[in-house]
Each structure stands twice: as structure tokens, then as C-alpha cells.
Amino acid sequence: xxxxVEALVKRYxxxxxxxxxxxxxxxxxxxxxxGPNGSGKTTAINCILSLLKYDKGSIEIFDKPMGPDAxxxxxxIGIIMQNVAVFDELTVYENISYFCSLYVKDKKEIKRLTKxxxxxxxxxxxxxxxxxxxxxxxxxxxxxxxxxxxxxxxIILDEPTVAVDPQSRNKILEGIKKLNExxxxxxxxxxxxxxxxxxxxxxxIIDKGRVIAKGTKEELKSMISIGEKxxxxxxxxxxxxxxxxxxxxxxxxxxxxxxxxxxxxxKGKNNLVHILEYLGQxxxxxxxxxxxxxxxxxxxxxxxxxxxxxxxxxK
Amino acid sequence: xxxxxxxxxxxxxxxxxxxxxxYMFPILLATCFFFAFNNLWKVEDFxxxxxxxxxxxTQEDKLNQILTSxxxxxxxxxxxxxxxxxxAKKLLEDGNIEAYVVGSEDPVLYIKENGLNQTIMxxxxxxxxxxxxxxxxxxxxxxxxxxxxxxxxxxQQNEFVKEASQxxxxxxxxxxxxxxxxxxxxxxxxxxxxxxxxxQANLSNRGARVSVSPINKMKLFLCNLLAAxxxxxxxxxxxxxxxxxxxxxxxxxxxxxLFMICLLGSLAGLALGGTVGVWxxxxxxxxxxxxxxxxxxxxxLSGMMVPDIKYTIAEKxxxxxxxxxxxxxADAMYSLYYYDTYDRFYLDAFVLGIITVVLGVASYIGxxxxxxxxx
Numbered sequence: 013x014x015x016x017v018e019a020l021v022k023r024y025x026x027x028x029x030x031x032x033x034x035x036x037x038x039x040x041x042x043x044x045x046x047g048p049n050g051s052g053k054t055t056a057i058n059c060i061l062s063l064l065k066y067d068k069g070s071i072e073i074f075d076k077p078m079g080p081d082a083x084x085x086x087x088x089i090g091i092i093m094q095n096v097a098v099f100d101e102l103t104v105y106e107n108i109s110y111f112c113s114l115y116v117k118d119k120k121e122i123k124r125l126t127k128x129x130x131x132x133x134x135x136x137x138x139x140x141x142x143x144x145x146x147x148x149x150x151x152x153x154x155x156x157x158x159x160x161x162x163x164x165x166x167i168i169l170d171e172p173t174v175a176v177d178p179q180s181r182n183k184i185l186e187g188i189k190k191l192n193e194x195x196x197x198x199x200x201x202x203x204x205x206x207x208x209x210x211x212x213x214x215x216x217i218i219d220k221g222r223v224i225a226k227g228t229k230e231e232l233k234s235m236i237s238i239g240e241k242x243x244x245x246x247x248x249x250x251x252x253x254x255x256x257x258x259x260x261x262x263x264x265x266x267x268x269x270x271x272x273x274x275x276x277x278x279k280g281k282n283n284l285v286h287i288l289e290y291l292g293q294x295x296x297x298x299x300x301x302x303x304x305x306x307x308x309x310x311x312x313x314x315x316x317x318x319x320x321x322x323x324x325x326x327k
Numbered sequence: 328x329x330x331x332x333x334x335x336x337x338x339x340x341x342x343x344x345x346x347x348x349x350y351m352f353p354i355l356l357a358t359c360f361f362f363a364f365n366n367l368w369k370v371e372d373f374x375x376x377x378x379x380x381x382x383x384x385t386q387e388d389k390l391n392q393i394l395t396s397x398x399x400x401x402x403x404x405x406x407x408x409x410x411x412x413x414x415a416k417k418l419l420e421d422g423n424i425e426a427y428v429v430g431s432e433d434p435v436l437y438i439k440e441n442g443l444n445q446t447i448m449x450x451x452x453x454x455x456x457x458x459x460x461x462x463x464x465x466x467x468x469x470x471x472x473x474x475x476x477x478x479x480x481x482x483q484q485n486e487f488v489k490e491a492s493q494x495x496x497x498x499x500x501x502x503x504x505x506x507x508x509x510x511x512x513x514x515x516x517x518x519x520x521x522x523x524x525x526x527q528a529n530l531s532n533r534g535a536r537v538s539v540s541p542i543n544k545m546k547l548f549l550c551n552l553l554a555a556x557x558x559x560x561x562x563x564x565x566x567x568x569x570x571x572x573x574x575x576x577x578x579x580x581x582x583x584x585l586f587m588i589c590l591l592g593s594l595a596g597l598a599l600g601g602t603v604g605v606w607x608x609x610x611x612x613x614x615x616x617x618x619x620x621x622x623x624x625x626x627x628l629s630g631m632m633v634p635d636i637k638y639t640i641a642e643k644x645x646x647x648x649x650x651x652x653x654x655x656x657a658d659a660m661y662s663l664y665y666y667d668t669y670d671r672f673y674l675d676a677f678v679l680g681i682i683t684v685v686l687g688v689a690s691y692i693g694x695x696x697x698x699x700x701x702x
Contacts (some may be wrong), residue, residue: 024700024701058425058535061539063528063535063538063699064699064700064701065541065699065700083541083543084541086540086541087538087541089539091534091535091536091539093535093536096532096534097531097532097533097535097536098533099334099338101337101338101339101341101342102334102337102338102341106334106337107332109334110330110331110334111536111540113330113331113334114331114537114540114541114542115540115542115546119330122330158536159536185347205545229590319482
């Protein structure tokens with residue numbers, strides 16, 4: 013077991029930030045910690061890293077108790093914070109080299125590792141740039157290079173793609189996969205469910221400091237009753253017709269807006285057939301029809317009654 | 328560690344804002360002082376010192392004669408008003424004289440406030456006492472010495488008085504420069520604060536990243552502090568060289584001691600910044616504001632803007648003078664220039680040392696914390 017968190021409790025006065033949180037991260041996996049803003053993801057990470065005191069519970073990393081003085085554990089951990097943590101006065105190269113020298117003493121080794129990290133995040137052309145001259149995406153890549161330069165066995169990424177352009181986001185996600193392929197165990201926190209779905213082999217959904225569901229994405233999706241989502245492009249639907257569709261077998265919910273009919277149905281083979289038959293019978297014209305599997309947002313919605321996406325956007 | 332030290336030096340020397348405040352600002356101020364107050368040197372040339380003399384002794388009034396006969400640049404050094412004690416007190420109270428001397432076997436000097444003329448008076452009287460004792464000793468061994476002219480030779484004070492005042496600029500101007508140099512020393516507080524911010528996980532993301540690394544936090548802090556001390560030393564040296572060579576500020580003959588008090592001042596500044604950084608539980612901007620007020624206020628109270636403030640504080644709020652590190656550094660420099668002995672210098676250095684140790688220990692206690700209740 014790379015990380016084992018048991019019954020972790022962290023309070024800020026009366027606010028319970030972590031409520032008997034349990035996590036297990038196996039060697040070689042990409043573990044996703046998914047939850048809305050304020051759900052306790054970063055608090056959990058800070059407790060795991062011994063930056064924060066906690067009230068109850070235990071944390072083990074590499075099967076050893078984690079503490080502020082556990083230097084033998086710390087040397088194998090890499091951390092990429094939510095906010096960029098670099099020195100504005102040092103160039104890209106110097107920043108990466110500086111953070112490497114916190115872990116490695118040999119000068120030649122620092123040079124070699126720094127060069128590798130720069131290549132890994134594709135910042136070769138920007139080595140002599142100061143952070144202020146870099147775009148948001150490049151800055152994030154520098155932040156990642158500083159965290160992984162010493163080749164850690166466990167890499168913790170706390171929302172590394174916030175405010176990053178799509179191109180840099182893809183590069184970052186590809187990089188994380190590559191690090192994992194090279195043997196690193198990854199803990200990835202995010203409120204972007206698409207990223208977590210795309211990247212993580214195991215996922216824990218966290219809300220109000222508790223793990224509300226965990227497993228592979230398939231396991232999580234199988235926990236809920238929704239089987240698929242059907243979207244039909246159609247025009248002039250009436251409210252009464254929407255109600256009738258909802259009464260069709262296996263249909264859970266119907267939503268019609270902007271000429272799009274969104275239907276969530278249960279697990280079953282003939283849901284789409286029933287819907288299309290109904291539209292045909294009522295002579296309702298329709299355009300594109302798409303179906304998709306339930307997302308982690310649906311999982312979150314069904315378990316908590318809240319939309320993860322809405323919570324993230326602060327609605 | 329050497330690489331980390333060099334990296335920190337790079338950070339410090341590339342931070343243009345810090346460089347301006349630490350390197351350029353004091354030089355600009357020194358230049359302003361020079362152009363604004365340079366003429367004071369001419370205005371404040373020596374003038375006769377008005378004093379009163381009260382004879383309470385039974386023996387021949389030799390001291391009065393000596394006081395009256397002292398000359399400086401063909402001018403009477405003292406304008407002596409011989410009177411009784413109550414009149415002397417009144418004259419001093421009204422500001423008509425700068426001091427009065429009660430002549431007896433052991434003459435006593437009374438002054439109302441500190442200043443160059445009072446310092447000259449005190450030094451004169453100290454020297455008089457010394458020589459009077461020496462004469463008494465010689466007479467015991469050789470009673471004919473008086474007949475051989477010992478008295479006239481020994482009581483010739485002109486040389487001493489010349490030494491006491493020659494080549495020494497008026498105190499007001501030097502107070503400006505000493506306070507500025509002292510201010511620059513204590514300004515290291517801002518760099519002390521930076522070093523704490525860079526290492527504390529609850530103050531910066533960089534601090535968090537450092538805290539999860541396997542490096543010993545205290546070792547790294549000392550390494551960073553050494554880099555800050557080195558960089559700050561550069562600013563003091565530059566200002567010192569500028570004052571000494573370019574605008575010819577007279578630092579006297581104790582340059583080594585002067586530089587040592589600057590080093591101690593710089594350490595005190597770093598420790599002050601560290602303490603504020605660790606113990607003031609406010610935003611970084613608030614901490615910076617507190618330090619700016621403390622250092623600027625310290626400079627003001629030590630005479631950087633108005634020299635008389637220094638004397639007022641020393642007279643009416645002596646404790647404040649002794650807990651103000653800027654004043655301690657400035658006063659130590661001042662005492663090196665004006666006094667023949669090192670007593671006052673050592674006292675200032677000792678108190679500053681204690682302040683440095685107390686602040687250093689306070690910083691250490693705060694920094695050694697390894698995890699936090701909130702980040």
C-alpha cells in the first residue's frame with residue numbers, strides 16, 4: 013500500500029473539514045480524488061503531507077507512519093500544488109534545479125535530472141525565461157517540473173489544470189500518464205470529472221469531508237440506476253409531451269431546453285427504441301440523436317442530490 | 328547547501344524592488360541630506376560658549392582663570408559669568424547659558440540638555456580634573472615643581488580643546504547620516520521577513536513545497552538567512568563607501584568598530600523581520616506594513632528626519648531609546664565619534680546584542696513548528 017488513510021478527522025473550530033476519511037492508494041495506480049470546491053480534497057492532501065495537524069486518524073505512506081520529520085518518506089514524494097509555487101526571480105532552469113537540490117546533493121545528478129524534467133514538460137525553449145514571462149499553461153508545466161524533477165515514487169497533483177488552456181491541459185494529462193507508466197503512483201485531485209474519468213484507474217468521490225463512493229469508474233457508474241443519457245434534437249415540444257415521455261418504461265427524467273430533449277433512462281436495451289417510437293407516433297420531427305453513458309457527475313448527483321458541476325461553478 | 332545559498336543570493340539580487348529600497352534608497356537619501364544640509368557645516372562653526380561659574384571652593388579660584396583664558400581661533404572659548412548658584416540656575420533655566428560649573432575641590436558641571444557645546448564642556452572639565460590630580464601627585468614627590476612652572480604648563484588646555492573640536496562636524500548633520508546608516512542596517516528586517524515567508528508552509532506555496540521536501544527546515548532557513556545577510560552587507564558597504572568616499576562623511580577613526588555595529592544592526596534587522604513574519608498572524612502585506620512602520624519610526628526617533636528628536640527621546644523616554652534598534656546603532660556610531668572611551672558604544676552594542684538574541688530565539692521557536700492548524 014502506498015498511501016493508507018484511516019478515520020482521518022480534521023476540524024477548523026466547528027467546521028468539520030474531514031469526517032472520518034478513509035483512503036487506500038495501491039502502488040502503480042492513478043488515484044483520483046473527485047469532489048466539488050470545499051469538499052476537503054486539499055485539506056486531505058495537506059494532512060497526508062503532514063503540513064496540517066489533524067484531530068484524529070492515522071496516515072501511512074509506503075507502509076510507514078507519515079510525520080513532519082519522516083524525511084525518508086518525503087524524499088520519495090513529489091507535490092504539485094494547486095497554486096504555482098516557484099521563484100519569480102529564478103529562470104525556468106534555475107527554479108527546477110533549485111527544487112531538485114532540496115532532494116539531491118550531487119551537482120551532476122541535479123543537472124541531469126533538471127534537463128530530463130525540462131524535456132518531460134517540453135519547456136526546452138523556455139529554459140532561460142523568468143516565470144512572469146510564461147503563459148498560464150507554461151507556468152503550470154514549470155510547476156509540475158519542479159514537483160517531479162527528483163523522480164518521486166508518489167506524485168500528488170492538487171488540481172494541476174485549473175485555469176489552463178486545452179493544449180497545455182492535454183500535455184499535462186499525457187505527462188501524468190507517462191509518469192505513471194514509468195512507475196510512479198499518482199494521486200490526482202480535481203473537480204473536473206472528465207479529467208478524472210479519462211485519467212484515473214481508481215476514484216474516490218468526496219463531499220463534506222467524507223468519501224461517498226469509491227471504485228473504478230465502471231464500478232461507480234454501476235452503483236447508480238441511470239443506464240444512459242439520450243439527447244434528441246427536436247422542435248416545438250410541449251410540456252404535456254415531455255410528461256408522456258417520462259411515463260415511458262425505464263425513463264427517469266426528461267428535460268427540454270434550447271430544442272434539445274435530454275432523457276435519462278435506466279439500464280435496459282430498448283430505451284432509445286421506446287423514445288423514437290413515441291416521437292414517430294406523435295409526428296414530432298427530430299434531428300440528431302446521441303446517447304452517452306452516465307458520467308461521474310450523474311453518480312455524484314444520484315448520491316448527493318446535487319450537481320457536481322453546479323457546485324464547482326458556485327451555482 | 329552551497330547551491331541553495333547561491334540560488335537565494337540570485338533571488339535577492341534579482342528582486343528589483345528590494346534592491347531599490349536596500350541599495351538605492353539610502354544612497355538617494357544620503358545625497359539629499361548632503362545637498363540639503365551641507366551648508367550647516369559652515370553655519371555651525373565654533374562660537375564662544377556661554378557658561379556661568381559658581382565658586383564654592385576655599386582655595387584659589389584657578390579653574391575660573393583657566394576657563395576665562397581659554398582661546399580658540401583667537402576667540403574666547405568660554406564667555407564666563409561669575410555669579411552665585413541661584414543666578415546660575417536661573418540663567419541655565421532661561422537658556423542664557425549652556426552650562427554652569429560649581430568650582431570646588433571636585434568641580435561639578437550642570438547642563439540642561441545634550442549637545443556639542445555641552446560635550447566640549449564636559450570633556451574640558453574631565454581633562455581639568457585629570458591634570459589637577461596629576462599635579463597633586465607631582466607636588467607630593469617634588470614640592471618645587473610649582474616654582475619650576477609646572478602649573479602654567481599643565482593647565483594649558485588649548486591643545487586639548489582644539490583636539491576636542493577640530494575636524495569634527497556639527498552633531499546635527501552627523502545625526503542624519505548615522506541615523507540613515509542605522510536605518511539601512513535595520514532595514515534588513517524586510518529580508519528577514521522574506522526568508523520566513525519563503526520557508527513557512529502557512530505563508531507561501533513555496534514554503535509548502537519546501538516543507539514537504541526532505542531537507543531540514545532549520546538548516547535551510549539558516550542558509551537563506553546567510554544569503555540575506557550577505558546581500559544586506561553589500562547594501563551597507565555600498566552606502567558606507569558612498570558616504571565615506573563620495574560625500575566625505577566623517578566617521579572618525581574607529582571604522583572597524585563602526586562596521587561591527589553595522590553587522591550587528593543587520594543581524595538585529597533580520598531577526599526583527601523573522602519575528603514579525605512568524606508571530607504576527609496577519610496577511611503578508613500587514614506584516615510588511617508593520618515592519619515599515621517599525622523601521623521608519625525607529626529611524627525618525629533616532630534623528631533621521633529631525634535630529635533633536637533623538638535627544639528628546641533619550642532624555643524623556645530613555646527606555647524607548649534603548650529598545651529602538653535603529654537608535655542603538657546610530658547612538659553607538661555617534662559615541663564612537665564623540666567620546667574618547669568605548670563605554671557608551673559597548674553599552675549600545677550590548678543592548679542591541681540582547682535584542683538580537685531575543686528576536687532570534689523568538690523567530691527560531693516559531694519556525695521550528697512543523698505543521699499547522701490551518702494553511
